[in-house]
Amino acid sequence: MNLAGVGTEVVDLPPGWHFTIDCPNHGLIRFDFEPFSRGGRQELAAQFRDAVWSLRHQVQGNTLKDFVAAGVKPFWRFLDVLREGGNGVDALREIDAAVIRQFLAWLEMQTVTEGKSRGKPWSLSSKKAVYDRMKSLLLNRQKFAPELVSPALAFPKNPFPRVNIATPPREPYTDSELRRIVDAVNADLRTLDAGGPGALSSLQVLAVYLIALAIATGRNPQGLLDLRRDSVRPHPLADREILVTEKRRGYSTQVTSYSKASEEHAGSDQVTTIPLSVGSYVRAAMEYTAPLASTASARHADFIFLYRVERGVRSGETHRLDIRKFNQLAESFVFRHGLKDDRSKSMQLNLARLRPTFGTRLYERTRDVRKVQRALGHSSPQVTARHYITLPETAHRDHTFVGQADTLLARLHVMTGLRRINR
Template structure:
């Protein structure tokens, strides 16, 4: 069977928009697997020419974007632009694309500054519209004013002025995960009970029995088989089941005996309330953004290439160019790979009831709405409602006694803060874990009072260890290098520091950690390029440094130029430029006499 090719064609549009007809104000994005996504610009028909130019930019710029991205840009960028125009130009003098000039853009930015929203929201509104204006400026400059100019940084210090993201305390997060475990255990137990009951009944015999009065609908397995075989696996609305000729009216009364349709449905498939515990538990451990978390696909778990007891969870992040990946153990109760497997089992009956574009999504749910039913993918609005319900059901409260301020965005902030502490408050490691482009973004996530206290403690510990090392504390050297106390005493006393003023007398002796006698130490002269090197200000140290400079100068005349330039030229430059000039001139004469008596290992 030949695979269907996705249709990337777009509706035709006229090249010029002078006196644009209304038909050009409808933008369609065809989808070979489902209905086309349609955006109607006719609400802005009073400025038809300008609306048509913006519609063209929207159509071309968003051709390869996700449906959610298109919707967000249309709602947050384009609509706000025309709201601004209605306020700025109520008489509709500005109706053409060429009326979009530098002055109008500046007026739009001033108007955004008056909006009662955060600076981050103002930046998002501007960024959405800027992408379309930039496309017009670059690809269709004839549709906008000649002097159109887009400022590089319209909202400076956006990140600095944005308050730190709020997270949950360790105790609050532990309570949330305990509530998730309780819900997940109950939901999974009901699912297993239903599957076992369904496996015990004779499905073929039930299918042959046309009259439901001859079936024992008090049996969970029998009722499940009836709903699967005669209702497509989804419980229909009550009015539909009671309709004459439907033949399933007895199912209504049977469902009431089993606790109601909503309770019984969880034997078959999850509703949004059942899924939210899985969403929270997975989000708390993957640190995924809310949109990315709800966009998990059914193939998001893969095998680990090295460890059989681990699995890799991968997902897409909106502004990232690569797939986000994290590895987890498989055998933990709330391990994300295990939770994903459970969600797959729960939602499998719903795959055939959603559109083709949604069949690869993980968080599918079904619900009854009055006289209809809905099967689809969990979205942010539904998730927000169910998170609030989750907090109420488990009576989760904060330190102030009010309901806990839990949301999906707080999971990422809290998870990264806890990981930051586990990583020793190392921002670089936390940045790599979060896949942030800049350290500033990571800092805004983890900049909390507890994190600042932990960073201060860690910095104090490192500074203390450094001071002890400089002072020659043998115990500290033993712990740091993991060597014997005798070797540490030699290092601390400086018995090996006779070659270059650091911790080496003979770079071929192999006295250093993990070094072999007869082979040049891998750290030879490395301290010259270390910005944290501590050099004692005394004549003996200066003499050894001057002897090293002389030895390097002799080696330059005997060694291949390429080898010297690669291995020793940078160190010699640092020695002559940065180290020796720091010693007082009065010490140089005395040190020069001692330097001639110091013997060094050959430099090769």
């Protein structure tokens, strides 16, 4: 840490153009702002460097890295275009509302440079992502270095009004597709019951438990990957228990209670090793990876989804399962079971689609948007209905009603308070 005094205030400064952020989830993330400091833009590069450093406790390390790779880098290309046109912007104070409008116009002209979409215009979501990253960095400077920011810096209210329409929500799996996935999970669990833990590879075992939990809870994929050994906790009621998951974005915690497995069922002839409750799934995965906890780093030992690297230069090391690794395992899972979608094509299995699948099925059973909102941990019923329920007419009607009811209740509370004051 590099501390410097500014008057009576102590300021935490980044250690030069090259610095490393130690992210709790992603480890050491290295940054290099020296290339941005060339060509007379040293002051501007320093301000964006300071913004990234300032945000390191609020934003995940990989996200900050993306702020640079997919935010600062394209903005620098835009500045190069301005310079070629004789309108160079080399200092933070020179960025005002007019420059922001020019940046938005430049984004409209960008095309994809590689892959199957090469030559096509950037999608609305891509343009918005670049813009949002730069806006976040500039807002940080407005907050922490206002004396260096132009008073004319302002941002348009909604430069991408149709982005939600252009980017449809993830489609849930159909009933028949979900049944195929569930049957495949059950088949693997029975295989483990008959053949023991060695019947499947350790990574495939983790994938099976993770898919089962995603189906049963609808939780955010990263929240499931981040499950810890104390994530299942006692509930005041004997027949229930609590599952606690964390959401990296926003650093929020979701707490939900679930029914325990029935002791009556546990003693019946119908029982297999397939867990009968969410807590049972978590405990099964926890027990499976318990031997690895002692070999993991202190930072990762408390997490459940651990695996040992079998090959390569890191052979023998214990790592945490991440979403990229899981996606590879999901492909193997689909191949082993020959899973097909309703169009008879190889199924694309990912945890993110299981979340709206859970939301849609819960809404079909309850017709209660608020209940789905609470189960998925959303801030508003509008978000739930728009992105996680595929019954647009009824869902829209219900979440609109819920929103109107909330507004009415808020007004009633205000009126009641005013009456009490008047009395």
